[in-house]
Amino acid sequence: MSGLNKETSGNLGRQASGSLSKGLGKVKVSLMWDPSPLGMPDHDLDIIAGTYSAEDPHGKPAYLVHFDQRLSPDGTINLNRDSRTGAGFGADEVMTLELDRLSSSYARVVVGVAIQQNGGHKTFGDVPNTGVQVVEGYTELVADDFSGVAGATAATVVEFVRDSRGVWECRRAVRGFDADPETFAAVMGRA
Numbered sequence: 001m002s003g004l005n006k007e008t009s010g011n012l013g014r015q016a017s018g019s020l021s022k023g024l025g026k027v028k029v030s031l032m033w034d035p036s037p038l039g040m041p042d043h044d045l046d047i048i049a050g051t052y053s054a055e056d057p058h059g060k061p062a063y064l065v066h067f068d069q070r071l072s073p074d075g076t077i078n079l080n081r082d083s084r085t086g087a088g089f090g091a092d093e094v095m096t097l098e099l100d101r102l103s104s105s106y107a108r109v110v111v112g113v114a115i116q117q118n119g120g121h122k123t124f125g126d127v128p129n130t131g132v133q134v135v136e137g138y139t140e141l142v143a144d145d146f147s148g149v150a151g152a153t154a155a156t157v158v159e160f161v162r163d164s165r166g167v168w169e170c171r172r173a174v175r176g177f178d179a180d181p182e183t184f185a186a187v188m189g190r191a
């Protein structure tokens with residue numbers, strides 16, 4: 001996989017499609033935070049999704065989606081909006097996941113947020129007004145302000161798992177990590 005400790009990003013788009021199955025269909029993750037004071041290093045937070053196979057749901061991710069790999073191989077997970085500063089109104093980063101379109105070979109998707117470190121040690125407590133929201137349509141599934149993981153440099157937020165019927169369910173999973181984005185992405189599925 002390519003490095004997660006910041007390079008350039010691609011830019012790919014995709015059409016959405018509807019859901020016929022029960023359980024979760026198209027889910028949206030929105031992340032917001034405030035920019036750093038003028039002259040200070042930027043606050044750069046990243047949404048990262050890891051998709052795991054049915055054979056190894058808590059092991060190595062089958063693939064990752066993030067600023068440097070904005071679309072999953074089958075087009076089902078898309079980082080629609082990317083920010084390196086947190087400047088501007090509304091959500092700074094947005095990711096959509098079309099869970100109902102994922103191949104049955106995948107059984108779990110974990111979504112987390114990592115803070116670019118740039119040689120320092122920046123935690124959620126260092127970044128003002130950080131918030132994340134997970135919705136399906138108008139239904140809020142998970143919302144958090146990271147105050148419970150203020151000392152962490154990265155955190156998982158939510159996991160999606162297939163139940164015994166094969167439909168997707170959502171579980172809140174706010175767990176802090178002390179790791180840079182690349183390390184976090186490699187281990188975020190183990191919990």
Ligand SMILES: [Ca+2]
Binds near residue numbers: 045067083084085093
């Ligand atoms: Ca970012």
